[in-house]
Amino acid sequence: MATEMSVRKYITANEAVAQAARLARVDVVAAYPITPQTSIVEKIAKYIADGEMDADYIKVESEHSALTACMGVRMAGARAFTSTSSQGLEYMHEMLAYAAGGRYPLVLVNVCRSVALPWSIWGDQQDAIQQRDTGWIQIFTETGQEALDMVLQAYRIAEDHRVLLPVMICLDSFIQSHTEELVQVPDQKTVDSFLPRYDPVVTLDVDNPYSISVGGFGKHYARWREEQQTAAEKAGEIILEVGDEFARIFGRHYGGLIEEYRCDGAEAVLVAMGAFTGTAREVVDEMRDEGKNVGLVKVRAFRPFPVEPLRKVISPVKAAAVLDRDCSWGYEGALATDMKAALYGLPNPPAILNFIGGLGGADVPPERMKYMLEKALAADRGTTPHLEFIDR
Amino acid sequence: MKLKDIAKEEFYRASYGCAGCAAVLMVRLTIKALGKNSVYVVPANCISTVSCYYPQAPFFVPFTVMAFAATAAALSGISAGFRRRGREDIHVVGLSGDGGTADIGIQALSGAIDCGNKFIYICYDNEAYMNTGIQRSGLTPYGAATSTTPSPCFENRPKKDMMRIVAAHDIPYAATACTSYPLDYMEKVVKASQVNGPTYIHILAPCPTGWGFPPDETIEIGRMAVESGMWHLTEFENGEFRTTYTPKRQRPVSEYLATQTRFRHLSPEQIAAIQKEIDAARD
Numbered sequence: 001m002a003t004e005m006s007v008r009k010y011i012t013a014n015e016a017v018a019q020a021a022r023l024a025r026v027d028v029v030a031a032y033p034i035t036p037q038t039s040i041v042e043k044i045a046k047y048i049a050d051g052e053m054d055a056d057y058i059k060v061e062s063e064h065s066a067l068t069a070c071m072g073v074r075m076a077g078a079r080a081f082t083s084t085s086s087q088g089l090e091y092m093h094e095m096l097a098y099a100a101g102g103r104y105p106l107v108l109v110n111v112c113r114s115v116a117l118p119w120s121i122w123g124d125q126q127d128a129i130q131q132r133d134t135g136w137i138q139i140f141t142e143t144g145q146e147a148l149d150m151v152l153q154a155y156r157i158a159e160d161h162r163v164l165l166p167v168m169i170c171l172d173s174f175i176q177s178h179t180e181e182l183v184q185v186p187d188q189k190t191v192d193s194f195l196p197r198y199d200p201v202v203t204l205d206v207d208n209p210y211s212i213s214v215g216g217f218g219k220h221y222a223r224w225r226e227e228q229q230t231a232a233e234k235a236g237e238i239i240l241e242v243g244d245e246f247a248r249i250f251g252r253h254y255g256g257l258i259e260e261y262r263c264d265g266a267e268a269v270l271v272a273m274g275a276f277t278g279t280a281r282e283v284v285d286e287m288r289d290e291g292k293n294v295g296l297v298k299v300r301a302f303r304p305f306p307v308e309p310l311r312k313v314i315s316p317v318k319a320a321a322v323l324d325r326d327c328s329w330g331y332e333g334a335l336a337t338d339m340k341a342a343l344y345g346l347p348n349p350p351a352i353l354n355f356i357g358g359l360g361g362a363d364v365p366p367e368r369m370k371y372m373l374e375k376a377l378a379a380d381r382g383t384t385p386h387l388e389f390i391d392r
Numbered sequence: 393m394k395l396k397d398i399a400k401e402e403f404y405r406a407s408y409g410c411a412g413c414a415a416v417l418m419v420r421l422t423i424k425a426l427g428k429n430s431v432y433v434v435p436a437n438c439i440s441t442v443s444c445y446y447p448q449a450p451f452f453v454p455f456t457v458m459a460f461a462a463t464a465a466a467l468s469g470i471s472a473g474f475r476r477r478g479r480e481d482i483h484v485v486g487l488s489g490d491g492g493t494a495d496i497g498i499q500a501l502s503g504a505i506d507c508g509n510k511f512i513y514i515c516y517d518n519e520a521y522m523n524t525g526i527q528r529s530g531l532t533p534y535g536a537a538t539s540t541t542p543s544p545c546f547e548n549r550p551k552k553d554m555m556r557i558v559a560a561h562d563i564p565y566a567a568t569a570c571t572s573y574p575l576d577y578m579e580k581v582v583k584a585s586q587v588n589g590p591t592y593i594h595i596l597a598p599c600p601t602g603w604g605f606p607p608d609e610t611i612e613i614g615r616m617a618v619e620s621g622m623w624h625l626t627e628f629e630n631g632e633f634r635t636t637y638t639p640k641r642q643r644p645v646s647e648y649l650a651t652q653t654r655f656r657h658l659s660p661e662q663i664a665a666i667q668k669e670i671d672a673a674r675d
Contacts, residue, residue: 027476030469056472061503065465068458068500072433072469075456078476080469098459204431204454204470206482213456215445 006187013144013176016183017083017109017169018043020151022053023191024107027078030058030069034088035121036173037111041083063088067095067108074104075212077203079155082106085173086113089127093134099166100135101228102213105158105198106166108136109151112274112325113173114360122361123173125274128302129326129334135228137167137235138302140273144183147171149252152186155195156242163235164201165228172275174361186250194249236304257306259298260313262288266295268376269314271339272323273299276364283369294373299335307342314343319351319376323369325358332356332387340384351379354387362391393579399424407450408442412607414571414597414614415439418516419487421571423453425578426512426585430483433467435497436460437489439516441523461496463488464504467511475510483512483585490517490531493594494552498530505561505590512584513592515554518599526602533622535666536654538602543657550669558592559628566592566628567636572614576625576637596623604653613651620648621670645670 011019018040021029029048031041047053060066063084070080084092089110099106114120115127128138137157141147147169154167171177202212216224240256247253261277262284263269270280277298287294297313297320299306314320324333331337336354343349355372358364368390379385403423409416415438423430432455434440443450444457458466463486471484488497493515501513520538521527528538530552537543558566565587569577577595584591598613600606605613617623618639625637645667649655658666 028469028472030472056476058468058472058507058509060465060468061499061506064461065468065500065503068462068465069469069472072466072471073473073476074469075431075466076470076473076477076479078473080473094459095462098462204456204482206429206431206454209428209452209454211444211446211449211451211455213458215440215457217445220446 006190007185009183009185010180011144011183012039012178012180013147013171014039014111014178015043016144016148016185017151017171018047019185020148021081022047023186023188024081024152024155024195025079025197026055026081028056028058028070028073029081030060030066030073031082032060032063032066032084032088034085036113036177037083037085037088039177040109040111063091064095067092067099070106071095071099071102071104074106074200075204077198077200079198080106083109083111085111086115086127089131090115093131096131096134096136103164103228103231104166105164107151107154107158107169108166109147109169109171111173111177112170118360120360123175124359124361125170125325126327128168128170131168132303132334135165135232136303137165137232138170139167139300140170140302141176142275142277142298144176144181145252146254147176148183148185149246149250149254152191152195153242153246157235157238159198160238161201163231163238165231165235170274175275190249194246232304236301236306239301254300256309257301258309258313259300261296261298263295263297263313265293267293267318268321268373269295269297269317270321270323270369270373271297271299271335273302273335274325276323276325276358279364279366280369283366283373286366287370287373292377294377302335305338305342310339310342311346314339314350315346317350318381319353319379321353321355321372321376323355323357323364323372327356336387348381351376351381351383353379353385355390356387357390359391364390393575393582395575398578399427403428403452404450409438410601410607412600412610413438414599414610415516415518416442417571418514418595418597421574421578422485422487422514422581425581426483426485428453429481430485431455431470433458433463433470433486435463435488435492437492438518438523439487460492461500463492463497464501464513467513468504468507468509471509471511480510484510486511486513488513488515489522490515490519491521491529494530494554502561505558505563505592508589510588511590512581513590515592515594516597517594518597518602519551520602522599522602535649535658535662537657538654546657554594555626555628555633559633562631563592563628564589567594568624568626569593569595570614570618570623570625571595571597572611572618573625573637580627602654605651609651616643616648616651619643620645621674622648
């Protein structure tokens with residue numbers, strides 16, 4: 001049976017996620033393979049085959065069906081898990097919106113990868129960003145440990161009756177998905193104390209029949225959508241609440257909706273999401289050693305967007321360099337746009353410099369992060385220079 | 393099954409269906425056959441359109457709307473979820489139209505049958521996308537005019553043979569039916585519910601609005617479809633097809649075609665060609 005003790009293991013983030021699905025006592029897994037997600041579902045299939053995980057695996061014919069099947073599992077009152085990447089996430093798009101609008105408390109792990117064309121199996125975050133408006137809570141992680149911990153937390157957040165929204169845990173392809181790092185895999189008993197069995201609000205109950213997903217016209221439609229927005233905003237508080245409780249039990253805390261790294265007295269900050277923040281910490285340390293007042297803001301929750309925490313940390317700085325591994329074509333990086341909107345109304349706001357980088361698996365090495373921060377240090381408050389592609 | 397065995401209780405009532413709608417009749421018969429211990433998935437189609445808008449609730453059993461292409465995947469997931477909760481006794485039923493089955497939903501249907509979870513997938517076939525205004529589907533028969541195949545450019549391809557498609561998956565049980573033969577249909581629904589695996593029932597549901605006949609002739613038109621050989625009542629079980637009902641009299645197809653405005657434009661030569669196809673299939 002499952003490992004009884006909490007153990008430290010050298011594993012990839014993909015394996016860490018598979019361990020999280022096992023520990024979350026998922027009833028049904030429905031998934032379709034795609035690089036670089038495959039090793040997650042392979043591991044889960046192996047756990048089930050070896051009797052280490054008590055779950056059913058639905059071998060669906062597409063991602064569209066994978067997410068639909070997970071919704072079906074939820075309708076029956078059980079817990080589901082799925083995972084995908086890139087074209088798979090794109091193929092799910094219709095059902096992503098369906099699941100969020102229908103308030104299905106699902107958990108999906110997306111291993112962020114470029115989308116075609118040009119066709120590429122390598123990493124960036126365009127896939128996840130393109131699902132921004134489907135209504136999912138989106139959380140970006142930096143390490144295998146954070147990915148594991150956030151999958152466990154995701155079930156708590158999604159299933160919280162004040163939220164009832166699906167949660168997408170994002171990790172970066174290859175940098176996380178295929179890189180082994182030391183991960184603390186918690187024991188089942190402790191996880192059970194943190195994550196109780198699913199307590200559904202409504203199911204397909206033959207003794208108490210409901211229409212659980214229906215159509216809505218006019219005012220009914222608008223009212224439903226307003227409640228969805230209220231829940232999505234409320235999710236911000238619940239993410240904090242769940243994160244604090246997780247820290248009390250497991251001793252690991254990730255800072256809430258954003259994590260500030262050496263932002264005290266910073267003149268310029270780098271703002272980024274995902275695994276690149278690991279490199280950015282080192283760059284910040286080096287530049288601090290050189291006497292330059294720089295810091296890092298890691299955005300963990302992209303939806304709900306952490307407006308207040310960002311205003312608080314960004315408003316005192318002179319400039320923020322925002323690194324987007326995505327682009328809203330014809331405008332700019334999605335994170336940059338949201339940052340600017342979050343700072344609206346501040347008198348003499350910080351400069352926002354948008355850098356598009358790390359596309360299609362391109363690395364963003366320390367010297368390029370330095371370059372972005374140096375540019376930010378030299379920028380004047382209140383300016384928003386044209387975006388710059390840095391993968392050259 | 394006898395007429396007196398049919399439940400008096402209604403589990404589906406007060407829909408916005410058109411007068412003479414056979415799809416509405418199909419829903420009533422299905423739930424009567426299965427009883428309260430059943431749940432329903434309804435994708436985009438006439439049934440969801442006439443019965444799912446809050447606060448309207450014609451279903452007196454649990455039901456959910458579902459995305460057009462997703463019916464069978466939802467059935468698979470619900471079935472797995474119930475199994476995990478020890479509720480394999482609950483019948484998980486999809487009510488999908490012809491386009492939702494033979495066109496946009498065919499991939500999920502194929503995948504779900506292949507997965508092997510227990511469910512009953514019902515395709516009610518009114519031979520076009522009716523709730524969006526009578527556009528042709530993969531199950532529109534040769535010769536029919538629709539709003540996307542208007543006369544004289546009527547549908548020029550035969551109806552897809554869904555039974556052969558599902559049979560090619562080695563499905564444990566599949567059947568065809570027609571709303572004009574309610575006992576035959578309900579017996580097949582009950583039989584499907586006793587199979588521990590995926591099942592498929594394809595029921596012809598004449599549509600007065602889309603086919604162009606008076607609403608009080610729905611039952612008669614369905615009978616004529618069977619009696620003319622345009623439709624057959626069959627079963628597929630243990631790898632074999634069999635006919636469950638052979639009409640006592642065979643009508644020429646021209647009689648059936650003449651009852652509906654969608655075939656009005658057909659020439660005697662075209663009608664003869666359809667008759668020839670039917671005769672060849674009979675032999």
